[in-house]
Amino acid sequence: MAQxxxxxxxxxxxxxxxxxxxxxxxxxLHREAMMSLKPDLFEGMRFDFTKMLNxxxxxxxxxxMGPTEIPSQSxxxxxxxxxxxxxxxxxxxxxxxxxxxxxxxxGRLNARVKCDVSENLTFKANAQLTNEPHMSHGMVNFDxxxxxxxxxxxxxxxxxxxxxxxxxxxxxxxLGGEVFWAGQHRKSGVGYxxxxxxxxxxxxxHGSNISCATCNPSGGIRNGFSHTQVxxxxxxxxxxxxxxxxxxxxxxxxxxNYLSRDVTASFGYDYILRQCRLRGKIxxxxxxxxxxxxxxxxxxxxILSAELDHKKKxxxxxxxxxxxx
Amino acid sequence: MANHGKKRFSITAAxxxxxxxxxxxxxxAVRRTKQAASDAAFVAKKLLRSTGKAAWIAGTTFLVLxxxxxxxxxxxxxxxxxxxxxxxxxxxxxxxxxxx
Numbered sequence: 001m002a003q004x005x006x007x008x009x010x011x012x013x014x015x016x017x018x019x020x021x022x023x024x025x026x027x028x029l030h031r032e033a034m035m036s037l038k039p040d041l042f043e044g045m046r047f048d049f050t051k052m053l054n055x056x057x058x059x060x061x062x063x064x065m066g067p068t069e070i071p072s073q074s075x076x077x078x079x080x081x082x083x084x085x086x087x088x089x090x091x092x093x094x095x096x097x098x099x100x101x102x103x104x105x106x107g108r109l110n111a112r113v114k115c116d117v118s119e120n121l122t123f124k125a126n127a128q129l130t131n132e133p134h135m136s137h138g139m140v141n142f143d144x145x146x147x148x149x150x151x152x153x154x155x156x157x158x159x160x161x162x163x164x165x166x167x168x169x170x171x172x173x174x175l176g177g178e179v180f181w182a183g184q185h186r187k188s189g190v191g192y193x194x195x196x197x198x199x200x201x202x203x204x205x206h207g208s209n210i211s212c213a214t215c216n217p218s219g220g221i222r223n224g225f226s227h228t229q230v231x232x233x234x235x236x237x238x239x240x241x242x243x244x245x246x247x248x249x250x251x252x253x254x255x256x257n258y259l260s261r262d263v264t265a266s267f268g269y270d271y272i273l274r275q276c277r278l279r280g281k282i283x284x285x286x287x288x289x290x291x292x293x294x295x296x297x298x299x300x301x302x303i304l305s306a307e308l309d310h311k312k313k314x315x316x317x318x319x320x321x322x323x324x325x
Numbered sequence: 326m327a328n329h330g331k332k333r334f335s336i337t338a339a340x341x342x343x344x345x346x347x348x349x350x351x352x353x354a355v356r357r358t359k360q361a362a363s364d365a366a367f368v369a370k371k372l373l374r375s376t377g378k379a380a381w382i383a384g385t386t387f388l389v390l391x392x393x394x395x396x397x398x399x400x401x402x403x404x405x406x407x408x409x410x411x412x413x414x415x416x417x418x419x420x421x422x423x424x425x
Contacts (some may be wrong), residue, residue: 271394274402280390288386292393306389310382 020148023174026164027152029195029204035268036251037290039279041305043067043316050324058324059086060102066318077314107131120145159183166189172196172249178208205238234259247272286311299324 024031044066067079072134079223088102097113109129116122122145127138139156152164159182166176175197181188191208227320232254239253276294283289289307296302301322308315349355 011393020353131365140379202410257353271397274404275400278393284388287381288390290389290393292397304393308389310386313327 018169020171021146023150023168023176024197025150025152026166026176026178026193029166029176029193029206030237030253032202032241032249033251033253034203036241036249036279037239037253037266037268037281039281039289039305041289041291041307041317042320043305043307044318046161046303046318046320048198048320048322048324050322052324054293055057056091058090058091060086060324062086062088075312077312090130098220126265131274154180158185166193200241201242203238203240205236209233209234285309293322 004163010243019054023277031120035230042064044064046066047063051060062085063083065083066081070078070080071076084105086102086104086234088100088202090096090101091099092154096116097322098112100112102110103197107130110127112126114122114124119130122141124141124143125139127136129136137157139154139160141155144151149165149167151165152163154160156162160180161183162178164176166174169176173194176193176195178191178193189209193204195202195204197203223243224234234274236255236256236258237253238255239251241249241251243249249270250268251270254263254265256263263285266281267281268279271278276292278292280290281288281301287307287309290305292304294302303318305318305320305322306316343351
């Protein structure tokens with residue numbers, strides 16, 4: 001009689017350490033929390049039109065009119081009304097290749113490439129070019145996916161080097177670490193992360209010491225720059241997402257910057273209903289925001305965004321329409 | 326001579342001594358009461374102002390966070406009811422009540 005194979009799927013019994021699932025990539029650790037707590041808030045009017053020319057290729061036209069903030073030294077926020085048009089093209093050959101580009105009327109160009117060189121090795125590049133000198137940057141990533149681990153090596157301009165590694169320790173827990181070095185600012189840093197996920201809830205925590213710019217290519221495209229997680233020195237971030245039912249999930253996040261003694265807690269909800277998707281969040285900085293996407297018709301979505309910052313007395317509201325799949 | 330006896334009971338100030346009314350109004354008890362009343366007015370004004378601010382913040386936050394949620398859930402419930410009503414009219418019991 002053959003022995004039962006060690007791939008034992010009973011839940012609380014023994015853990016098969018040779019058959020652990022592959023963890024999610026290090027940069028996407030906070031993915032679920034980000035989806036609820038950081039919706040794409042905007043101010044003004046936004047219109048997006050996506051036209052699929054082919055199963056793989058699509059063009060995208062987008063108009064955004066509204067006030068944009070200018071960073072100013074004083075405590076007042078200065079806003080200037082701007083309007084811009086963005087044209088983009090996307091080519092997706094699903095498993096292997098993704099090419100994505102966007103250009104704006106103020107001369108900024110964003111581009112991303114993701115290519116599966118082999119089954120386990122992935123090459124990603126992302127670039128943002130602007131008219132202003134010294135503000136363009138680009139980054140190249142090489143990802144290797146093993147059986148139950150992932151590693152990534154990053155190379156960016158301004159002599160930015162980074163590496164990260166994440167490993168599944170048990171079926172639910174994965175631990176990882178990263179190191180990076182920024183030549184331009186002469187800073188280096190180390191970070192650690194842990195993620196525990198079950199079917200119903202996910203807990204992640206991430207601590208880093210002197211972080212600088214790690215380009216996170218999966219977020220923040222709307223603002224025209226790829227989301228750089230610029231934390232100042234010494235940051236610990238913990239987040240918890242609970243899936244209350246299949247339509248509702250609640251998330252909370254705590255970010256402590258232990259060198260500048262700055263702590264922010266935020267709570268959010270994410271309701272995915274049949275006709276709409278509503279996300280709301282409230283912050284300890286006195287900021288509350290809501291984002292609603294409502295499906296008016298097949299391929300036609302109406303979006304509303306509201307953000308109230310009671311401390312700075314800055315209120316932003318936006319509405320828009322998204323056409324196309 | 327006749328004035329000596331009456332001096333203490335004159336109401337308005339006569340001569341050097343203050344009269345009864347002004348003595349009463351300068352006495353410590355009245356002064357303390359006045360101070361307490363003005364303090365109470367100051368505190369009440371501050372309380373009213375901060376209650377007003379809190380009510381404004383709570384009200385606008387409620388309007389942005391809770392009202393869309395209530396509206397969306399209400400619509401969802403209406404759609405569900407309509408669907409179950411239609412399903413029962415067409416003769417198939419709604420999936421939740423189907424047996425076997």
